[in-house]
Amino acid sequence: MTSDSSNISAQSPVGFSRHDHTVCVTDGLLAAEARCADEGLRFTPVRRKVLEILLQDHRALGAYVILDRLRAEGFGSQPPVAYRALDFLVSHGLAHKIERLNAFIACAHPNVTHAPAFMICRLCDSVAEAQSETARSALDSAAKATGFQIERTAVEAEGLCPTCVEKTDA
Amino acid sequence: MTSDSSNISAQSPVGFSRHDHTVCVTDGLLAAEARCADEGLRFTPVRRKVLEILLQDHRALGAYVILDRLRAEGFGSQPPVAYRALDFLVSHGLAHKIERLNAFIACAHPNVTHAPAFMICRLCDSVAEAQSETARSALDSAAKATGFQIERTAVEAEGLCPTCVEKTDA
DNA sequence: TCTTTCCATGTGATTGTATAACATTACAGC
DNA sequence: GCTGTAATGTTATACAATCACATGGAAAGA
Numbered sequence: 001m002t003s004d005s006s007n008i009s010a011q012s013p014v015g016f017s018r019h020d021h022t023v024c025v026t027d028g029l030l031a032a033e034a035r036c037a038d039e040g041l042r043f044t045p046v047r048r049k050v051l052e053i054l055l056q057d058h059r060a061l062g063a064y065v066i067l068d069r070l071r072a073e074g075f076g077s078q079p080p081v082a083y084r085a086l087d088f089l090v091s092h093g094l095a096h097k098i099e100r101l102n103a104f105i106a107c108a109h110p111n112v113t114h115a116p117a118f119m120i121c122r123l124c125d126s127v128a129e130a131q132s133e134t135a136r137s138a139l140d141s142a143a144k145a146t147g148f149q150i151e152r153t154a155v156e157a158e159g160l161c162p163t164c165v166e167k168t169d170a
Numbered sequence: 171m172t173s174d175s176s177n178i179s180a181q182s183p184v185g186f187s188r189h190d191h192t193v194c195v196t197d198g199l200l201a202a203e204a205r206c207a208d209e210g211l212r213f214t215p216v217r218r219k220v221l222e223i224l225l226q227d228h229r230a231l232g233a234y235v236i237l238d239r240l241r242a243e244g245f246g247s248q249p250p251v252a253y254r255a256l257d258f259l260v261s262h263g264l265a266h267k268i269e270r271l272n273a274f275i276a277c278a279h280p281n282v283t284h285a286p287a288f289m290i291c292r293l294c295d296s297v298a299e300a301q302s303e304t305a306r307s308a309l310d311s312a313a314k315a316t317g318f319q320i321e322r323t324a325v326e327a328e329g330l331c332p333t334c335v336e337k338t339d340a
Numbered sequence: 341t342c343t344t345t346c347c348a349t350g351t352g353a354t355t356g357t358a359t360a361a362c363a364t365t366a367c368a369g370c
Numbered sequence: 371g372c373t374g375t376a377a378t379g380t381t382a383t384a385c386a387a388t389c390a391c392a393t394g395g396a397a398a399g400a
Binding site: 099100117119121122128130132134135138139142143146147148149150151152153154155156157158159160161162165 | 269270287289291292298300302304305308309312313316317318319320321322323324325326327328329330331332335
C-alpha cells in the first residue's frame with residue numbers, strides 16, 4: 001500500500017478539512033453505543049476497541065494495522081479477531097470498507113441512512129465520505145432495467161485531495 | 171468467494187443475457203488490436219492471451235486463475251506476469267478490475283469512453299457492465315464542491331442477478 | 341550494421357489480505 | 371448447575387499483490 005506514517009499531512013485529514021478531533025472519538029463511540037442498545041446488538045470490548053481505533057485515525061486502516069493495535073492493547077492478535085469485529089461494524093453501518101484500498105474507515109454519518117461515496121487521495125491516502133443519493137438512484141434505475149436486485153453499493157473515486165492538488169501544482 | 175465451478179447457470183451470463191459467444195472473443199481481440207495499433211501500444215503475446223482468457227470466460231477472474239491458464243499455455247507462471255499484463259489492459263481500458271472481488275473482467279464496450287458501473291451477483295458471481303454517466307456526473311459535482319480532483323472511479327453494486335432472484339423466490 | 345536504450349518478460353522471494361476449521365470462553369434463560 | 375448460543379481465541383492456509391533482479395528483444399540513433 002502507499003500508506004506512509006512519515007507523511008505529516010495525513011495526520012488530520014478528515015473529509016479534507018480540519019476539525020476538533022477528540023470529539024469524533026467520544027461522539028462516535030456514544031452514537032454506536034446508542035445504536036447497538038436500540039437494535040439489541042452487542043457492542044463488545046473488541047468491537048468497541050476497533051471502532052475506537054478507526055475513529056482515532058480517521059483514515060482508512062488495513063486489517064493488519066488494526067490487528068497490531070489490538071495486540072498492543074492486549075486483545076487477541078490473530079486475523080479473525082479483527083475481521084470479525086470489522087464485519088460487525090461494516091454490516092451495521094458503523095464503518096465502511098474502502099474496496100480500493102482493502103482498508104476500513106469509521107462511518108462519518110452513523111445515524112443517517114447512507115449510500116456513501118468515497119473520495120480517496122492517491123498521495124496521502126486520506127478518505128472523505130460524501131452522501132451520494134444521486135449516484136445511488138442512477139444505479140437503481142439501471143438495475144431495474146435489467147432485473148438486478150441491488151443489496152449494497154460501493155462508489156469510490158480516486159484522485160487528488162485539495163491539499164495534494166496544491167502541492168502538485170506548485 | 172461464492173464462486174463454484176459446478177454452477178451451471180454461470181457458464182454464459184453476459185450482462186445477464188444470452189448471446190453468441192464466439193463472436194465476443196474474436197471481436198474483442200480485433201478491437202484491442204486496432205486500438206493498440208492506433209495508439210502505438212504493443213499488444214504482445216502475453217497481453218493478448220490474458221485478454222483472450224478474460225473474453226472467453228466473460229466473467230470476473232482472479233489473478234491466480236489467469237496465471238494457471240497462462241502456465242497451461244506455456245507462458246511465465248509467476249504472479250508478476252499476470253499482474254503486468256492486467257495492468258496494461260486495465261490502464262488502457264481493455265479490461266476492468268472489480269475491486270469487490272479482487273478480480274478482472276474484459277471491457278464490454280472497449281471503444282466507448284467509459285465510466286463503467288458494475289452489477290455483481292453474490293450467488294453466481296456473474297458481472298454486468300453498465301454505462302453510468304449519471305453516477306459519474308453526480309460524483310463530479312460532489313468532488314468539485316470540496317476541491318477534490320477525480321482521476322478514476324469505481325462504481326460497483328452487489329446483489330442478485332435476475333436468474334438468481336428467480337431461484338431465491340421459488 | 342552495430343550499439344545503446346528502453347521496455348517487456350521471466351523468476352524467486354516476500355509481504356499483505358482474508359478465510360477455513362476448530363477449540364474455548366462468556367453469558368442468558370431455564 | 372445445565373444448556374444453547376454468540377463471541378473470542380488459535381492454527382494453518384489460501385488468495386492477492388509487490389519487490390528485486392536477471393534476461394532478451396525491438397526500436398532509435400551513431
